[in-house]
Amino acid sequence: MAVRQGTGPSAAAAVLGVLLVLAGPHPAAAATSSAAAEPESACVAGTGPYQRELEDHVGRPVDGVQSSADCLAVRDFQRANGVSPADGYAGLATYRTMLVVAAGSDPNAAGDCPEREQRVTCVDMDRQLLWVQKGGRVVFRPVPIRTGRDYQETRPGRHEVYWRSKDHVSTLYGTPMPYAQFFDGGQALHGAPGSLYEGGGSAGCVNLTKPDAKRLWDLLAEGDDVYVWGTKPGTED
Template structure:
């Protein structure tokens, strides 16, 4: 005796699908879920409001609007800043300086051009890059130079000692990828933020990934040129 065909909901759906297929039609699909709206951006006016408004092509009035907040948040996301909250604070402003400098970091000609490699440390903008002749071989990255009374010494220097896993003998703090250039002052990585604390104790601090890139590029005897004044310190 032949088995009885199913008559439940599953069988009925299957039969409908078969009939539609024979007719060259497609079974109806479930409606797509509605897209989730972008979350509100409510960050207030920040200390670098005008600078970010100008950079992002917003009306420059120094007052945060919802559109300003969304534009700043998009910039933060595009440049890997966290949290991306839309607040135009110091970290966002410093990132803006890096982005602005990338096409031509030495446009003002402050870092001398030489046929050999020169590591340029711009204390005005708190940027570092490496150039050789007219070519930039390491694009600009953010740095933190010395605070008041422990300023990074300006002028020409050269790398005289390198220590990949150095620990400060004065402060006991790690100085990864340290490259010393003047009386204990060094280019080196830091585990903390580059945007707080008022400055270093005279060294040029970089993020650890940037310090490693610089370590892989430079060698003892390489030239370093430092100029300018760190914002917030005395001339």
């Protein structure tokens, strides 16, 4: 394309304008414009099984029916606490995460776990939470767990860690039990692959995520107390 040459500021501006049209927009500017033009996806998840609990936790009116505002509030909670997918649905994983958050720095507010001078690993089967305290001080903040299913329930009461096996493999099931810390017969605190929220429960052990099991391994020692109480939701009393 031929561009007629002229002189002076007007001619220079005209030439520059033609060149800009030929070159097109700057890539970064185009990307910014595209991102700005693309709105965030709508929050359209329906009513979840833990709708009332999540509504109460995020400060929404508790009516048990999902609204657009409820969905957005639940989605914000999921994003803030690493729940995936963050879609605004009040499902089990979101509810269990809510229990961890709600327990906060005072998980033993009800006084169910005994306070002793030595470390006590507290296993709350009602809320499916584990933490460690020494006296009245929490030294390992609450984390989600999975305890035993029907007929293979985790045994309640006071126990103590009597054997530790870092790379243990179950002799009954042939499955890995990383960072296993045994406290009653074949029952142990240990890491488990996959989601803690799937299936009906463990075969009696206290399952943690592998990262949480490693942190617990680094803290505890043989002889430490383990105290178990409550009933896993969905199992018989």
